[in-house]
Amino acid sequence: MIETLQTIWAFMKEGVIISVIVALVLPWVGAILLVRRTSFLGVAVPQFSAAGIALGLAALPWFPALQQEYLDHGHPPLEYLFLFAAGAAALALFAFGAMSSRRGGHLAEGQVAAGFALATAIAMIALEFAPSGANLVETLQRGSVVVADVHSLGVVAVVDGLALIALFLLTPAILLISFDREMAVVLGHRPMRYELAWNTIVGASVGVGVMTIGPVLVFGLLFLPPLVARQLASSMRQFLALAVLLALLPILLAWPASFELDLPYGPTATLALAVLVIPWGIMRILRARRAQG
Amino acid sequence: MSEAAITLQSAALGYPGLRVLDEVDLVVRAGQVLAIVGDNGSGKSTLLRTLAGILPPRAGRRVVQAGLRIGYVPQQAQLDAVFPYTVEEVIAQGLARAPGLPRTQRGAHPAVQAALERAGLADRGTRRFGDLSGGQKQRALLARATVQSVDLLLLDEPTAGVDHQAEERMHSTLAELAAAGTGVVLVTHHPEAWEELADAWCDVIDGRVQMRESSA
Numbered sequence: 488m489i490e491t492l493q494t495i496w497a498f499m500k501e502g503v504i505i506s507v508i509v510a511l512v513l514p515w516v517g518a519i520l521l522v523r524r525t526s527f528l529g530v531a532v533p534q535f536s537a538a539g540i541a542l543g544l545a546a547l548p549w550f551p552a553l554q555q556e557y558l559d560h561g562h563p564p565l566e567y568l569f570l571f572a573a574g575a576a577a578l579a580l581f582a583f584g585a586m587s588s589r590r591g592g593h594l595a596e597g598q599v600a601a602g603f604a605l606a607t608a609i610a611m612i613a614l615e616f617a618p619s620g621a622n623l624v625e626t627l628q629r630g631s632v633v634v635a636d637v638h639s640l641g642v643v644a645v646v647d648g649l650a651l652i653a654l655f656l657l658t659p660a661i662l663l664i665s666f667d668r669e670m671a672v673v674l675g676h677r678p679m680r681y682e683l684a685w686n687t688i689v690g691a692s693v694g695v696g697v698m699t700i701g702p703v704l705v706f707g708l709l710f711l712p713p714l715v716a717r718q719l720a721s722s723m724r725q726f727l728a729l730a731v732l733l734a735l736l737p738i739l740l741a742w743p744a745s746f747e748l749d750l751p752y753g754p755t756a757t758l759a760l761a762v763l764v765i766p767w768g769i770m771r772i773l774r775a776r777r778a779q780g
Numbered sequence: 781m782s783e784a785a786i787t788l789q790s791a792a793l794g795y796p797g798l799r800v801l802d803e804v805d806l807v808v809r810a811g812q813v814l815a816i817v818g819d820n821g822s823g824k825s826t827l828l829r830t831l832a833g834i835l836p837p838r839a840g841r842r843v844v845q846a847g848l849r850i851g852y853v854p855q856q857a858q859l860d861a862v863f864p865y866t867v868e869e870v871i872a873q874g875l876a877r878a879p880g881l882p883r884t885q886r887g888a889h890p891a892v893q894a895a896l897e898r899a900g901l902a903d904r905g906t907r908r909f910g911d912l913s914g915g916q917k918q919r920a921l922l923a924r925a926t927v928q929s930v931d932l933l934l935l936d937e938p939t940a941g942v943d944h945q946a947e948e949r950m951h952s953t954l955a956e957l958a959a960a961g962t963g964v965v966l967v968t969h970h971p972e973a974w975e976e977l978a979d980a981w982c983d984v985i986d987g988r989v990q991m992r993e994s995s996a
Contacts, residue, residue, distance in 0.1 A: 670924075671876075
């Protein structure tokens, strides 16, 4: 076991660190999506990020220097991919936000489902124009965290570091405008500013997550820990903290598991989240109910 | 006569593409207790939201006295219980006045503890807000609105969905606030319940508002 851990650290430490960083941010984001009753957006947005990446790959021939870097390293510069991934995610969020605030807002879930289908179709067609990118996208879909090197670690650290700072500063206001928008306005806040900040945080964190750990694990981190934390937490602060804490252990344990079983990391970590977090949560809930009599 | 706290001048009220009230001329005076009455869908809540600054007038003007501090109590039923806020955390939201970001959502703030005690919820501070009864929720929301001192309190159907005991408690709390000089504007379906407290009435009928002084 020690040998396995040493091997993982020697060859994949950037991937391990990236997985921990995204596990700090995404469950926090997912917790807020959950209480805002917009979890369905969390399913569609990573798909838009994937479509953005595919479009970025299709556009590579227009940027010969970037294409050369792709040929040399197996992937284009991550800043380039991130622009497409986060840009597509943020655009989708703004579009869904605009649609839901107008007439027909009651059709929001259907609009998001249609958007999901559209994003998937765009990703597939874009990859037809960028056949060399198909491997990269497939790798991301499998969640193999192969684009994890020192450079990508730097990109993730900067983007998610900024997202964490923004979450620390803005979470109370974002929650207030979500819980009671009218009260927030009376107190002098401008909800649109916070909505703008929120869409940027979600777009950036989901975008960087999709292009490093892949959409499957992004879904898992966004929803599994917050769902269990919501049942266990007795306050909002505890809910957010618990959502993040519940994600960290499975994310770390999945590394030796995927290595030993020779399985892609993303789905392994997602299953680890489900296997470890859900039964533990059910146990705690049952114990609490028994204690209540 | 006391000075105007909020004035609506030739105002049209409503939402994008939907005018609810027209030609509204209304003065809410400092320290006044004003009850807004009318049928379902007549525009009472639209009027209250415009007075609170939540909805901008579609036409005309809303003039607010300089430095006026407004407290607002929404209908408790419109707040989603999926948010796992404690009662303390909900009351602490009232401290989050702009400019600047909400300072805290922690319940340990002395003003929050004082508001909990005034509301008779000292033993409920760490309970989930969503688990409270309707009357307790309404008291918590009133505590949130008054956790900082306010000059004018706006309430949207403060006794909707609460039992008789909670209704009486709300009446006496608002009477205490009014006696201390806080202005109160409330929307109600039950004018008879507020006859003793209200000193002015605003009838919302057929897209217009009509003011009248209390006969009590």
